[in-house]
Amino acid sequence: MxxxxxxxxxxxxxxxxxxxxxxxxxxxxxxxxxxxxxxxxxxxxxxxxxxxxxxxxxQFTDFDGKTSFGMSAFNLSNSIMGSGILGLAYAMSNTGIIVFVILLISIAMLSAYSIHLLLRSAGFVGERAYEKLGLKAFGQPGKVLAAVIISLHNTGAMSSYLYIVKYELPLVIQAFLRLEETNRMWYLNGNYLIVIVSVLVILPLALMRQLGYLGYTSGFSLTCMVFFLISLIYKKFQIPCPLPIPGNISMVPPAGTNHTLSEQCTAKLFTINPQTAYTIPILAFAFVCHPEVLPIYTELRSPTKERMQRVANVSILSMFVMYLLTALFGYLTFYGDVETELLHTFVKVDPLDTLILCVRLAVLVAVTLTVPVVLFPIRRALQQLLFPRKTFHWVRHTGIAVVLLICVNLLVIFVPNIRDIFGVIGATTAPSLIFILPGMFYVRIVPNDKEPLKSRPKIQAAGFATIGLIFMVMSLSFIFREWTSGNGGSHVGGH
Known part of the structure; x- marks a missing residue:
């Protein structure tokens, strides 16, 4: 060249x-x-x-990317698809189908716009690192702030995924082996299982030198979630409405309840209830992938802003379709009886259903294979903070991954209520990564001679950051309200 x-x-x-x-x-x-x-x-x-x-x-001098378009799309899609997909049917039940679709479309478009701001800012800086955007915009404090927010957010995501492994994997093993609940064998201990999974599966993948190598495991993870979606659609036509009443084999509804049951099995287009406001932040954070955008951009082959934007658009569109179908068929299967986590509702119907057990196992595999993708931005942020001028070294690369996994495992094992803490962290870091930082970076980084402060793009970026502040206040207020009411921690802000 x-x-x-x-x-x-x-x-x-x-x-x-x-x-x-x-x-x-x-x-x-x-x-x-x-x-x-x-x-x-x-x-x-x-x-x-x-x-x-x-x-x-x-365009860039920081790295010569070799990852293909498809592998990059797999990795970004995998980073978007979090455990929150299991709660979307519950969100639809509290908003109605039309409101849910409008919200989901709006948030997908906002997420694509946010990535556009990041990529455009990276183009002016000439570097593809969130931390270096912070350095260019606000100096060393901006670099530290960006690195801390990314580390906290992705540590919370890793912890939430390992919590799923800790509590779900023992139940799946127990159901497959048809063991009694009183069985106390070591392989039914969630603490042992997350250590085994971390050592045998997560750590080897986290030691990959480049994020692009995880495109194959990300593709397999997405395949597991496609299997989950296909099974969900199949079960929609197998499970009757109303749900079978335990002990009532004939499933004949009690006399005088036909009208109530008819309403119970009717989909609602618009719904307003006390839980409706809680679903808005949940949906707002459904497309969180921004810590991974720039690392994936770094390793993209033939990198241009337009090419990376296409990667983001393909990933967001594919996840939009998956989110919509999961929410729709989950809601149309259980209607008002759907629980906050969709799989729990299936387990209540038939805990030993073989297909549902396979689906639960597929979700566990998908969640486990997402952890290494989430770990990469944390390691990169720590390297930018602690070793900004050091070249790649296997000992440092491996050491950071091992320390991160040890810390997250200790949190999940010894702090049972850590979800409340990371609920607050998610409610603050997610809007910062999606809305606030991209908007503020764009306003500060793009030269005023190119775009004046009063130009339309910069006014839009400033308004975008303001939306993030509003979401942050909403999310924190919902969490604190639940705490004060004694209902426990909120899942708002989780990924």
Missing amino acids: ELAKLSNEEEGDAMANGSLMKEICHGKVIINDGYDPTDSMSTEREEFLPHPSGKKTI
């Missing part, structure tokens, strides 16, 4: 600063290890000048 020519003065500045040293050999650019990635101005001068021949020059 050819290099855009610099003026003698610009070449002298770049060499004098020691920020960018290059050798031009047979038309190719070789970047020396002495390159300082924090010098964004020299990066912009070198990489964003138009080439006289009209050909596109290299």
Whole structure:
């Protein structure tokens, strides 16, 4: 690839600063290890000048990506699809079908716009790291803030996934083996199981040098969730409404309740109840994937803003379809009887149903394979904070992954009420990652001579950040309201 020519003065500045040293050999650019990635101005001068021949020059110098479009879409889709998918049917039951669809479309579009802000900001900085956007926008405090928010949010996500493994895997094993509830064998202890899963499955995947290598496991994880969706659609036509009453084999409803049962088995288009307000933050955070966007962009082959935006659009669209179908068929199966976690409702109907057991196992596999994808941004954030000028080293790469998994395992094993804490963390970090930081970064990073403060794009970005503040206040108020009412922690803000 050819290099855009610099003026003698610009070449002298770049060499004098020691920020960018290059050798031009047979038309190719070789970047020396002495390159300082924090010098964004020299990066912009070198990489964003138009080439006289009209050909596109290299946009970024931080990494030469080799991951294909499809693998990148798998990884981003897998990072979007969290455990919250099991609560979408409950959300639909509290909003109605039409309101739910409108909200889901709106939030999917907002998420795509948020990624657009991130990618455009990254283009001006010349780096594809959330922490470096914070550095460019607000200096060292912005870099630290971005790294801390990413670490807290993804640690909470990892903990929530391992909680599912801890509590669901023993029940699935017990059901498959048809064991009595009084059985106390070690392989039914959730604490042992999460350690085994972490060592045998999660850690080897987390040791991959590049996130792109996880595209295959992300694809398998998504396949498991497709199996979950197909099984859900099949069960819609197998489970009667109203639900079978335990002990009532004939399932004949009691006399005088026909009208009530008729209402119970009718889908509602619009619903307003005390739980409706709680579903809005849950849906708002359904497309959280922003900590993974820039790492995936870093490893994308032939990286351009348009190409990465297409990756994001494909991922968001595919998850939108999966979310919508899961919520719709889950709701149309149980209507008003659907619980906050969809699989629990199936278990109440028939805890030993073989298909449902397979579905529960598939969900466990999908959740487990998501953990390494979520771990990568935390490790990258810690490296940016603690070792910003260090090159890749296997000992450091491995050590950070091992320490992170040990810490998360200890949290899940010894702190049974950690969900309440991460409920608050999720309610603050999720709107920060989706709305607040992308909007504020865009306003601060894009030069005023390119887009004045009163220009339409910057006003939209500022309004976008304001929406995030509103969501944060709403989520925290709902959580604290539940705490004060004695109903326990909220799931609002979880992923």
